[in-house]
Structure formats: C-alpha cells, structure tokens
Amino acid sequence: APxxxxxxxxxxxxxxxxxxxNVVETSVEELKTFYHTMYRMRRMEIAADMMYKAKFIRxxxxxxxxxEAVLTGIEAAITKKDSIITSYRDHCQHISRGGSIFSLMAExxxxxxxxxxxxxxxxxxxxxxxxxxxxxGIVGAQIPLGAGIxxxxxxxxxxxVCITMYGDGAANxxxxxxxxxxxxxxxxxxxxxxxxxxxxxxxxxxxxxxSPLYYTRGDYIPGIKVDGMDVLAVKxxxxxxxxxxxxxxxxxxxxDTYRYHGHSMSDPGSTYRTRDExxxxxxxxxxxxxxxxxxxxxxxxxxELKKIDKEVKAEVDGxxxxxxxxxxxxxxxxxxxxxxxxxxxxxxxxxPGVYKSPDFDPEYKN
Amino acid sequence: TEMTVRDAINSALDEELAxxxxxxxxxxxxxxxxGAYKITRGLLQKYGPDRVKDTPITEAGFTGIAVGSAFAxxxxxxxxxxxxxxxxxxxxxxxxxxxxxxxSAGQINCPIVFRGPNGAAxxxxxxxxxxxxxxxxxxxxxxxxxxxxxxxxRGLMKAAIRDPDPVIFLENEILYGQAFPVTPEVLxxxxxxPIGKAKVMREGKHVTLVSFSKMVGYCLKAASAxxxxxxxxEVINLRSIKPxxxxxxxASLKKTHKMVVVEEGWPQSGVGSEIAALMQELAFDELDAxxxxxxxxxxxxxxxxxxxxxxxxxxxxxxxxxxxIA
Numbered sequence: 001a002p003x004x005x006x007x008x009x010x011x012x013x014x015x016x017x018x019x020x021x022n023v024v025e026t027s028v029e030e031l032k033t034f035y036h037t038m039y040r041m042r043r044m045e046i047a048a049d050m051m052y053k054a055k056f057i058r059x060x061x062x063x064x065x066x067x068e069a070v071l072t073g074i075e076a077a078i079t080k081k082d083s084i085i086t087s088y089r090d091h092c093q094h095i096s097r098g099g100s101i102f103s104l105m106a107e108x109x110x111x112x113x114x115x116x117x118x119x120x121x122x123x124x125x126x127x128x129x130x131x132x133x134x135x136x137g138i139v140g141a142q143i144p145l146g147a148g149i150x151x152x153x154x155x156x157x158x159x160x161v162c163i164t165m166y167g168d169g170a171a172n173x174x175x176x177x178x179x180x181x182x183x184x185x186x187x188x189x190x191x192x193x194x195x196x197x198x199x200x201x202x203x204x205x206x207x208x209x210x211s212p213l214y215y216t217r218g219d220y221i222p223g224i225k226v227d228g229m230d231v232l233a234v235k236x237x238x239x240x241x242x243x244x245x246x247x248x249x250x251x252x253x254x255x256d257t258y259r260y261h262g263h264s265m266s267d268p269g270s271t272y273r274t275r276d277e278x279x280x281x282x283x284x285x286x287x288x289x290x291x292x293x294x295x296x297x298x299x300x301x302x303x304e305l306k307k308i309d310k311e312v313k314a315e316v317d318g319x320x321x322x323x324x325x326x327x328x329x330x331x332x333x334x335x336x337x338x339x340x341x342x343x344x345x346x347x348x349x350x351x352p353g354v355y356k357s358p359d360f361d362p363e364y365k366n
Numbered sequence: 367t368e369m370t371v372r373d374a375i376n377s378a379l380d381e382e383l384a385x386x387x388x389x390x391x392x393x394x395x396x397x398x399x400x401g402a403y404k405i406t407r408g409l410l411q412k413y414g415p416d417r418v419k420d421t422p423i424t425e426a427g428f429t430g431i432a433v434g435s436a437f438a439x440x441x442x443x444x445x446x447x448x449x450x451x452x453x454x455x456x457x458x459x460x461x462x463x464x465x466x467x468x469x470s471a472g473q474i475n476c477p478i479v480f481r482g483p484n485g486a487a488x489x490x491x492x493x494x495x496x497x498x499x500x501x502x503x504x505x506x507x508x509x510x511x512x513x514x515x516x517x518x519x520r521g522l523m524k525a526a527i528r529d530p531d532p533v534i535f536l537e538n539e540i541l542y543g544q545a546f547p548v549t550p551e552v553l554x555x556x557x558x559x560p561i562g563k564a565k566v567m568r569e570g571k572h573v574t575l576v577s578f579s580k581m582v583g584y585c586l587k588a589a590s591a592x593x594x595x596x597x598x599x600e601v602i603n604l605r606s607i608k609p610x611x612x613x614x615x616x617a618s619l620k621k622t623h624k625m626v627v628v629e630e631g632w633p634q635s636g637v638g639s640e641i642a643a644l645m646q647e648l649a650f651d652e653l654d655a656x657x658x659x660x661x662x663x664x665x666x667x668x669x670x671x672x673x674x675x676x677x678x679x680x681x682x683x684x685x686x687x688x689x690x691i692a
Contacts, residue, residue, distance in 0.1 A: 083438065117471040126470040133437055133474065138461050144427045145462060148434020155390070155416065155440060162434075178427025185422070337472035338506050340530040343562045345609030347506065352647045362472030 009233035015223035020240040038068040062089040066260035069287035073234025085133040086165035088123035097130035101319040111326030118329040140173030150190035169200020187249030202272040215254035228255030229285040368545040374519035392419040393445030429455035436478040446482035463532040464507030481535035492666035497631030503608040510608040514582040515546040521559030564611035570598035577628040578604040588684035623654040633661040655691040
C-alpha cells in the first residue's frame with residue numbers, strides 16, 4: 001500500500017514454534033501515534049517521580065519509563081475487547097485502556113477524582129469497561145487471574161485473549177507454573193507476557209533464575225523472545241501471538257526491556273547496576289528515540305515532533321496541576337463498595353459502638 | 367421426607383447450574399471421580415466438562431483462575447477437597463477475591479463460592495483437621511457461611527451462588543451422610559436462605575447456646591439433657607459467621623442473660639471470642655454471668671481416637687459449661 005514503510009526488527013527467538021517474519025510494516029501515521037503514546041507515558045511517569053519527591057504522592061510507586069514500547073506494541077496488536085492484567089507497575093495500562101493522565105495523577109495523590117477514587121492508589125488501578133483488571137500488588141498473583149480471565153473469554157465463545165503481564169521476578173513464582181499448566185491443559189487464550197527488565201527489585205535475573213531464558217520456561221508452552229525496546233517488533237509479535245492463542249491456546253512472550261528508574265521510589269536503582277549500564281540503555285536502545293529516528297528518516301520534520309513534545313508536556317503539566325487542586329475523599333467513602341450486596345449488615349469502626357452499614361455505590365453519588 | 371446434607375448440597379449445585387449458565391464448578395476430582403466426598407456426583411454427566419472442570423492438585427493456580435474468571439463475569443463454585451488445602455491459595459482468596467471490589471472503587475465484583483469440608487473429620491490428624499471460620503470471618507469483603515442441616519445446606523448454597531460477592535462456604539465431612547427432615551418448601555428450586563441471619567433452633571429462657579455447623583447438633587443434644595434437669599437452653603444456629611447476626615444474639619441474651627458459645631476451632635481469636643467481646647460491648651447490662659466459650663483444645667489435632675475426642679468439645683462439656691452458670 002502507498003505510504004507503507006517496511007522495517008527490519010531484531011529476529012525473534014523461538015521456543016517450539018516457527019518465527020514470524022521480522023520485517024514489520026508500518027506507516028508514518030502509525031509511527032507518529034507510537035511516538036505520541038510513548039512520549040505521553042514517559043512524561044507522565046517523570047511527572048509522577050517529581051510529585052513523589054515533592055511529597056504529593058505517598059506509599060509505593062513503581063514507574064514504567066523505559067518499558068513503554070512493550071505496552072504500546074501490545075495495544076497496537078489487540079483490541080479494547082481483549083483483556084489486560086498486570087502487576088503493580090500499572091500506571092500506563094490505565095492510560096492505554098482509555099483513562100486520563102489527570103485521573104492517574106489524582107489517584108497517586110489520593111484524590112476523590114482519582115481512577116479508583118483514592119481507594120486503590122498507585123498499585124490498584126482498574127478499568128472494567130476497558131477490560132483492564134489491574135493493578136495487582138502481590139508479585140505473581142495476577143498470572144492465574146489472567147488465565148481465569150482468558151477462561152471467561154473462551155467460556156463465552158469470545159474471539160479475545162487476555163494479556164497477562166508480569167516481570168522477570170514473578171517469572172519464578174510457583175503459581176505461574178500452575179497457571180501455565182492449566183492454561184495448556186484447557187487451551188486458554190492467554191498470552192503470558194514476561195516483561196524482562198532484568199532485575200526483580202534489586203536481584204539480577206541470573207541471581208534469581210536458574211534459566212533466565214524466560215520465553216522457554218513454559219516448557220510445553222511455546223514461546224517467543226522479542227526486543228521489548230522496539231515497538232514494531234512488539235506489535236508484530238503480539239499480533240502473531242494473538243492469532244496463535246485464539247487458535248491453539250497459551251503462548252509465552254519474553255519482552256527484553258529495561259526500567260530506567262529503580263524498582264520503586266525507595267530504590268535509586270544504582271546499587272545493583274552501574275550508571276554505565278543505564279546510560280548505555282538510554283543512548284543505544286531507547287524506545288522513543290528509535291521511533292523518532294525512523295520518523296526523521298522518513299521525511300518527518302523535527303519541528304513537528306517538537307510540537308508533539310510540547311503538547312504532551314502541556315497536557316501532563318495541566319493534569320498535575322488539576323490533580324493537585326483535586327478534593328480529598330470524604331470520610332464516609334471509607335464504608336463504600338466492600339460488598340456489591342451489603343445485605344444491610346454492619347461493620348465496625350475504630351471505637352466500640354461505632355457501626356456503619358456499608359453501601360454499594362460505584363458512582364460515589366451518596 | 368428426609369435428605370442428607372450431601373444430597374442437599376448436590377441438589378442445590380445441580381439446580382443453580384441449570385438456572386444460570388454463568389455458574390460452573392471446578393476443583394480437584396469434582397468431575398470424573400464424582401467428587402472426593404461425592405458432593406458433585408452426576409454433575410459432569412449432566413453439564414459436561416466445560417461446566418464441571420477437574421483441576422490438577424494446584425490450589426493457588428486454580429483458585430486464581432477461578433477468581434479471575436469471576437472478575438470477568440462468570441460465577442465459579444470453587445471446591446477445595448478440604449479447607450486445609452486452601453491455605454495454599456489464601457492469597458487469592460484474601461488479596462484478590464475479597465479486596466478487589468473495594469480497591470477498584472466498586473468496578474470489579476467477584477461472584478464466587480469457595481466451598482469444601484471444614485473442621486475436624488475423624489482420624490485424619492493435625493494437617494487435615496482445622497476450623498477456618500474465625501480466619502475468614504475476620505476479612506472484610508468476604509461472607510462466611512456454615513450450614514448445619516440439610517435445610518441450611520440447600521438454602522445457604524443457593525444464596526451463596528446467587529450472591530454477587532465472594533462467599534466462603536464451610537461444610538462438615540461428618541455431617542455429609544447425616545439425614546435431616548426437609549419440608550416441601552426447602553425442596554423448592556428457589557429456596558434461598560438470607561445471608562447474615564441466624565436461626566433459633568430451640569427456644570429456652572435460662573441460657574443461650576450459640577454455635578455453627580456440627581456443634582449445633584451437639585448443642586441440641588446438650589439442651590435436651592439439660593432440660594431434664596430443668597435448665598431451658600435457647601439454641602442458636604449462626605448459619606452466617608460473617609455477617610454475624612448480632613441482633614439475634616442480643617435478643618436472645620436479653621431473654622436468658624447467659625450465653626455459652628460452642629465451636630470446634632481453637633479458642634484464641636475465635637468465633638466465640640468475638641461473640642463474647644460483642645456481647646459485653648453491646649449488652650453488658652444484660653449479662654448475669656460471663657460469656658463462656660467451649661472450644662477445641664489449643665493443640666494440633668492428635669490421631670488416636672481418645673486423644674482426638676479429648677481435643678474436641680463433647681456434649682458433656684457443653685452440659686458442664688452451662689451448669690457452671692445456670
């Protein structure tokens with residue numbers, strides 16, 4: 001087709017499966033969308049870092065910068081009727097599933113306008129309508145949950161998959177192997193996406209995994225290893241994986257990626273890896289720079305990209321300011337939505353004699 | 367007519383599978399084996415392998431899968447061969463099933479029933495004999511039910527499956543084969559008991575006996591024995607451990623002014639401890655004696671028959687406890 005650009009990506013490494021082509025078709029329009037999407041994620045996470053350091057954000061906060069190509073490539077290959085579930089590193093899934101930067105920032109700041117009304121926080125963001133199932137705080141627990149979501153798709157006869165994302169740290173969890181086994185037995189349309197950023201918290205992959213070849217560790221489940229810093233490589237591989245999963249059952253994808261920040265905000269990210277390693281990643285493999293180079297090489301003017309940068313910065317800055325101006329959740333929200341059918345039962349407060357009747361009020365109207 | 371507790375649960379599952387195609391059953395040996403305790407007998411033949419799913423012996427995994435499918439709109443009934451094995455899956459029950467509706471600000475509910483035999487069986491020793499009622503009842507987001515007879519089993523199982531929240535359903539292996547009288551109303555396919563309501567099994571004016579599951583039968587026996595000595599016990603079958611029917615307990619206490627709570631579980635932080643604390647908070651002036659607890663002994667369950675009996679409440683223990691305050 002006119003306007004089609006063909007790009008050669010790093011060849012895929014395969015386990016029990018023949019490789020798809022490593023020549024990926026794209027267009028200037030698609031590359032611009034990728035650039036915009038990834039840059040938005042990047043700026044948002046950098047803003048979260050600043051707001052955390054300025055003490056507007058409490059508790060745990062795990063940032064995604066560096067890994068943007070993985071999620072962006074996934075979304076380019078699936079539809080919004082396919083499901084996604086991930087770990088606590090979930091800010092960007094909120095955006096990719098249709099949430100706003102404002103509602104993410106408001107959630108991080110514990111505001112009533114937040115994605116989960118200030119009740120979930122950084123690690124617990126969901127979008128049921130967008131088929132995004134969180135936002136799960138316990139390492140590895142989302143893996144069988146994702147297989148269960150895939151089971152529901154299959155049970156209802158829907159042509160959809162569940163993208164089940166986890167890190168290289170979670171890849172050693174026992175329940176991952178239990179989920180892979182059942183997904184294999186029952187041919188569940190589940191794509192197990194291991195985002196290998198090479199460190200489970202501060203433990204390098206080779207210190208935690210007897211075999212860090214995560215794409216092979218489904219054993220009887222086929223696998224594919226992808227350059228997770230290249231959005232085109234990811235898009236192409238996920239399209240292949242989705243078709244495979246719908247026809248055959250589960251598949252494991254290992255996305256070779258890197259997180260620029262530490263594991264969480266309490267981790268400067270520099271005790272267990274070198275500055276040189278981080279800098280080399282940024283200069284040689286940065287996913288946004290890669291797309292930028294492709295755009296420039298295909299005749300897009302640098303000024304146009306600068307304009308995108310400027311718009312994104314303004315959007316993020318505006319969202320941060322609006323979130324700061326948000327309201328704190330009223331005290332009575334403490335008692336909402338513990339049960340969908342609260343049955344009029346009472347729950348106890350801090351002091352004796354303080355009993356409340358929880359209500360189900362997902363719109364937070366009362 | 368009479369019906370065993372086993373047939374009561376089996377018929378409730380059967381009818382709910384027929385009523386709603388989002389309902390499915392999964393667990394170890396629920397299908398081809400027909401259930402380790404035959405609770406799911408005949409269901410595979412009737413509903414097929416997509417709705418009666420045999421799982422491998424991997425509790426964390428299949429519990430997570432069941433919870434995930436509930437998030438996505440199905441209504442799984444997840445069997446644990448016994449509740450002891452659910453310890454392997456505790457994270458999925460507590461952190462995933464119980465908390466997600468709240469954490470998601472009301473977006474994602476989890477309509478699931480976790481069921482299986484709970485508490486002491488006979489001669490199976492420490493790792494297979496434990497009551498989890500107190501554990502699960504401490505968790506916001508869960509509902510915890512414990513049927514005693516066949517009426518309870520049918521009405522509460524149907525209520526649990528139709529409920530949109532996660533329900534812990536604590537059965538008792540020794541009661542499975544026991545037959546109880548059932549009325550035509552109980553056999554109706556829409557017989558549903560209210561979650562959160564206790565049942566007064568026997569009225570009395572001197573002492574209130576509170577219990578759940580198998581211990582309800584022991585309390586009824588103790589009440590008969592005590593009646594011969596002129597002590598009239600009111601026997602309350604909790605049915606629901608969470609929510610707890612505080613109103614029923616307080617109303618009975620206002621009548622009898624004395625209460626004994628009986629459970630097979632361990633004493634510390636038990637259901638009885640909670641009820642004793644509640645009664646002195648809510649109705650201190652009504653109490654003419656301390657609320658007493660009759661509980662399982664604070665030891666892992668021994669194997670030998672005499673030691674096992676010594677570790678569990680017996681009818682005589684209940685009689686003694688009542689007499690100490692009557």
